Amino acid sequence: MARKMWMRGTVAALSATALLALGACSSEQAPAAEGEETTSDDGGETEEAGDELISIGFSQVGAESGWRAANTKSIQDTLTADNGFDLSFSDAQQKQENQIQAIRSYIAQGVDVISFSPVVETGWGPVLEEAKAADIPVILTDRAVDTEDDTLYESFIGSDFVLEGEMAGEWAVEQYDGEGYQMVELQGTTGSAPAIDRKEGFADAIAGSDIEVIDSQTGNFTRTEGKQVMEGFLQKYDEIDLVFAHNDDMGLGAIEAIEAAGMTPGEDIKIITIDAVKDGMQALADGKINYIVECNPLLGPDLAEVAQKVVAGEEVEKRIVVEDKTFDQEAAVEALPSREY
Numbered sequence: 001m002a003r004k005m006w007m008r009g010t011v012a013a014l015s016a017t018a019l020l021a022l023g024a025c026s027s028e029q030a031p032a033a034e035g036e037e038t039t040s041d042d043g044g045e046t047e048e049a050g051d052e053l054i055s056i057g058f059s060q061v062g063a064e065s066g067w068r069a070a071n072t073k074s075i076q077d078t079l080t081a082d083n084g085f086d087l088s089f090s091d092a093q094q095k096q097e098n099q100i101q102a103i104r105s106y107i108a109q110g111v112d113v114i115s116f117s118p119v120v121e122t123g124w125g126p127v128l129e130e131a132k133a134a135d136i137p138v139i140l141t142d143r144a145v146d147t148e149d150d151t152l153y154e155s156f157i158g159s160d161f162v163l164e165g166e167m168a169g170e171w172a173v174e175q176y177d178g179e180g181y182q183m184v185e186l187q188g189t190t191g192s193a194p195a196i197d198r199k200e201g202f203a204d205a206i207a208g209s210d211i212e213v214i215d216s217q218t219g220n221f222t223r224t225e226g227k228q229v230m231e232g233f234l235q236k237y238d239e240i241d242l243v244f245a246h247n248d249d250m251g252l253g254a255i256e257a258i259e260a261a262g263m264t265p266g267e268d269i270k271i272i273t274i275d276a277v278k279d280g281m282q283a284l285a286d287g288k289i290n291y292i293v294e295c296n297p298l299l300g301p302d303l304a305e306v307a308q309k310v311v312a313g314e315e316v317e318k319r320i321v322v323e324d325k326t327f328d329q330e331a332a333v334e335a336l337p338s339r340e341y
Contacts, residue, residue: 053086054311057106059116061143062094064221065249066277070341071117071142071297078300085304094119094189094220100127107134113307115139120191121146128152137310141299143193150318154310157302157320159295161194165201167293167326168244168272172202175290176270177209181241184233185216186226186254188246194295195221198246198274211242219250226253234261245273248280248292255288266290276327278339284332292332294324297341 056079060072072089079085088106092098096119106114107130114136118124124145131138132152140156172183185202188195195218203213215233219226226249233240234257245251251273258265265271265288273280276294283289302320309316327335 052084053081054084054113054307055086055088055109055111056113056115056307057088057090057102057109057111058114059090059092059099059102059106061099061117061119062092064094065223065247065275066279066341067247067249067275067295067297068221070277071299073341074298074300075141075303076300078304079307083304084308092119096120096123100124103127103131107131107136110134111136112311113137113139115141115303115307117142118145118193119143119189121193121196122191125149125152139303139306139310141303142297155306155316155318155320157299157306157322159322159324161197161295162201164194164274164293164295164324165198165203166205167201167324168198168274168291169202169205171291171326172211172242172244172272173206173209176211176242179210179241181211181270182214182237182239183211183242183244184230184237184240185213186219186229186243186245186250187216188218188221188250190218190220192221194274195246202244214240219245219253221247221249223249223253223256226250227256228253230254230257231260234258240269243269243271245271247295248273248275248277248283248289251289252279252283255283276325277341278336281327281332281336281339284327284329285336287329290329292327294326296322296324 058075061068063069076089079087088111090102092102099116099119103114103116104127114131121144125147128138138153140153142158144156187199214237217229219229226245230253243254245254251271254271255265258269263269271289272291273289274293274295276292280289280292284292306316
């Protein structure tokens with residue numbers, strides 16, 4: 001695979017402590033210290049088969065939402081031995097330090113490819129430099145990193161988060177401009193690319209309208225925190241007309257808080273979300289959410305294709321944008337029966 005094995009050996013020796021440290025990251029990661037969760041067609045791999053497979057280490061953000069669960073499933077279902085891969089998978093539990101430890105462990109193992117979905121945008125320079133020094137290509141999925149040196153990664157596969165925010169905001173203006181709506185915003189994880197970009201896109205789209213953003217707080221992309229933040233908004237403000245949630249799970253949490261307050265979500269308070277996972281789509285079909293912008297989580301096939309090309313020494317696109325759709329109630333009803341996630 002045209003890999004510099006002597007360099008890997010040197011880096012592996014220097015990174016041995018990082019490999020040992022990974023087992024202490026979390027209870028979920030402890031079993032993975034001996035090689036993470038390795039996917040193969042028969043639950044284990046022979047030495048001969050392993051030599052022919054593309055070894056790839058993947059560090060996932062966590063399991064904070066239905067979107068993330070669908071994204072993980074797509075990756076694990078695609079990067080199998082049957083498809084030519086030996087996958088080592090780790091869950092960072094939404095902690096950057098866990099991801100950095102995982103990446104260093106993959107460097108120590110000498111995998112062919114490293115891939116991850118960054119918890120936040122900043123702070124990746126040193127570990128990506130280590131991967132580059134080890135001649136191990138890095139592929140970003142879902143979220144980008146903030147770096148001026150784009151040689152630190154081969155490709156970034158994911159949605160255009162700014163565009164998602166713009167599509168949500170444009171619909172809000174089409175439907176509600178002129179009504180004097182007061183809006184609250186449930187932001188994603190502070191510092192993460194989707195939170196930053198969706199907020200920017202939505203704000204740009206509603207600029208010049210009479211939709212007023214009266215408060216904006218992070219719900220950390222989780223249903224529980226979305227509910228808690230919405231409860232606080234309802235206690236703080238006498239009038240809320242519209243909620244913009246950066247993902248479905250926070251929107252679903254907001255629904256719980258609105259219903260507990262004796263109001264009807266989708267009617268008394270309108271709700272716009274991003275993701276379009278099944279739970280969110282069902283709430284949209286039921287009229288509890290008013291509009292959803294899709295963020296496609298099925299990135300496994302794209303990741304597999306890019307990894308194969310990179311290992312083969314082929315050129316790949318630096319930015320691969322996933323196509324996203326939009327859904328109103330009628331479209332959700334039509335799409336649900338065949339929805340994959």
